[in-house]
Amino acid sequence: MPSQPGGGVTAARIADLTDRAAAAHVAARPRTAAALAAAAGAWLGTVPMHWMRDWPQPFPLLVARAKGAVLEDIDGHRIDDFCLGDTGAMFGHSPPPVARALRAQAGRGLTCMLPCEDTLAVGALLSERFGPFRWQIATTATDANRFALRIARAVTGRPKVLVFNGCYHGTVDEAMVRLRDGRTEARPGLVGQVADLGATAVAVEFNDLAAVDAALAAGDVAAVLTEPVMTNSCMVLPDPGFHQGLRDLTRRHGALLMIDETHTISTGLGGYTRVHGLAPDIFVLGKCVAGGLAAAVWGLSPELADRFASYNASRPAGHSGMGTTLSANMLQFAALRATLAEVMTPANYARMEAGAERLQAGLARAIAAHAAPWHVVRVGARVEFICAPGPLRNGSEAEAAHAPALEAAIHARLLNRGCLIAPFHNMMLVSPATTRAQIGRLIAAFSATLAELFA
Structure with missing residues (x-):
């Protein structure tokens, strides 16, 4: 039987997806790679905060602009941002x-x-x-x-x-x-x-x-x-x-x-x-x-x-x-x-919750369509897919459900497709600036990634 490191996906398939995601990241960002090689050595571990190394890509993005729910890197890629600074920018980047x-x-x-x-x-x-x-x-x-x-x-x-x-x-x-x-x-x-x-x-x-x-x-x-x-x-x-x-x-x-x-x-x-x-x-x-x-x-x-x-x-x-x-x-x-x-207004929260509800439903549909043994959880504007059956009841169950290699491969492949989610877990946030089109693109990117994993 093939090895199953978690989430119902073989280790070989995870490794293949990881390699392809890394190659795509490097090919798409030559300016970022050159800039980091030239100047990042002044920082301990090449980054100003150690957790910036926790992103699953071969090297981090260099952000040129963050506005609303979109990031733009120095190579000119526009990225739908569902990480939003791991909640720090939950209401969007630079609210007017x-x-x-x-x-x-x-x-x-x-x-x-x-x-x-x-x-x-x-x-x-x-x-x-x-x-x-x-x-x-x-x-x-x-x-x-x-x-x-x-x-x-x-x-x-x-x-x-x-x-x-x-x-x-x-x-x-x-x-x-x-x-x-x-x-x-x-x-x-x-x-x-x-x-x-x-x-x-x-x-x-x-x-x-x-x-x-x-x-x-x-x-x-x-x-x-x-x-x-x-x-x-x-x-x-x-x-x-x-x-x-x-x-x-x-x-x-x-x-x-x-x-x-x-x-x-x-x-x-x-x-x-x-x-x-x-x-x-x-x-x-x-x-x-x-x-x-x-x-x-x-x-x-x-x-x-x-x-x-x-x-x-x-x-x-x-x-x-x-x-x-x-x-x-x-x-x-x-x-x-x-x-x-x-x-921090009722109108903004209502918009966020409506978008998060659409995201939750779309991710759940994709999981069901690919018969993945996963589930989706939402708390208001915060949505998370979990690569294990649920619901979970405590920290020990959550630790057992965590599938680091699989999750890293998914995160990297989502970024290849223009969508950024939090690097530490599978968290996504919907801000007042997040559009229906962005939510649709994330659902499509997630579904396409599952198709690669469960083909």
């Missing part, structure tokens, strides 16, 4: 209101370590969109999660954070763990890791309320940190009642509930939290909240804010271990205000 706000603010100053008039407007808009939290600004969602976890530990006096196996919360240490044989351990491959992450984090499976109950019963968990939907590898939806169960258990055991909406903001206006009526103690959002400019927000419920105020008044003077100099700068506030008021 954000671009106008940034141009106007650039002449009035960039950073000064003081609030401005936009600060006041942004606070009101954040509460209007997401709920009556008491807000703070960070530059990345990773920073926002780190800072908020300090608050959780301060007010509870507890050391540990509960996360779900396979979770995504940026590069927060407590999220860099996995569950193996009932133990919480560091994920393999962490660079320079020396601390025992199991001393400050406990991992359980998503959708397992009994495991959450048992972990919280120890009395040492300050907060449960979770995405509403697991998104970073083979998307996993919550079981009915799971989030209400989390809320009930955290309250019963005196732990805080912390919702990270950095990916699930695709759900709808206000994120999964507002759409589904969740009631977290801490709310975190990054990536697209400033229309593509680096910014993140985190907020405390009024009750938790009062608890922290009492703690803060009694702690010794000195460094808090929170905050970075360039966070909450004037440029961020200009972009935040424009995004929240003019881009």
Whole structure:
């Protein structure tokens, strides 16, 4: 029998598709190859961020222009962009209101370590969109999660954070763990890791309320940190009642509930939290909240804010271990205000959801037509095909469903056909700028790629 590395496709066919996709990429981009060969050596590993090497092509694109839902590379290829900066540009590249706000603010100053008039407007808009939290600004969602976890530990006096196996919360240490044989351990491959992450984090499976109950019963968990939907590898939806169960258990055991909406903001206006009526103690959002400019927000419920105020008044003077100099700068506030008021709107979300629904249906039709043992999942504007039967219920099932070689071959072949999706998994986003024609081209490219795999 031929080897089946995953997804019902033989290793030989995956290798053949990979080779043809690589050859096509190289042939189509001579200017990019020459430019990288001449100048990329100044960068560690030839790229300014190491994950830029994770794209499955022989070398990355060099982007000349990103506008709406289209990228153009220096070889002149126009590419339908469904990656959208892995959510950072979820509302499209350079939304006009954000671009106008940034141009106007650039002449009035960039950073000064003081609030401005936009600060006041942004606070009101954040509460209007997401709920009556008491807000703070960070530059990345990773920073926002780190800072908020300090608050959780301060007010509870507890050391540990509960996360779900396979979770995504940026590069927060407590999220860099996995569950193996009932133990919480560091994920393999962490660079320079020396601390025992199991001393400050406990991992359980998503959708397992009994495991959450048992972990919280120890009395040492300050907060449960979770995405509403697991998104970073083979998307996993919550079981009915799971989030209400989390809320009930955290309250019963005196732990805080912390919702990270950095990916699930695709759900709808206000994120999964507002759409589904969740009631977290801490709310975190990054990536697209400033229309593509680096910014993140985190907020405390009024009750938790009062608890922290009492703690803060009694702690010794000195460094808090929170905050970075360039966070909450004037440029961020200009972009935040424009995004929240003019881009993150009901009309844009309705357009995104309608397009994502068309994409989901088209991908599902292609999968059925080729009898692939795969499925499609959608959360609002976020769509993912998974190269395994579904639905999946937890991180272990998601890890088992992940087929890296097959997925890389598909991604590379889709780019050959003019469609870009996220390199880390099979995620696609529909923005307000994404057209019906672009969605149709992606469905056609996906179907043609399946025809090659399952011929």
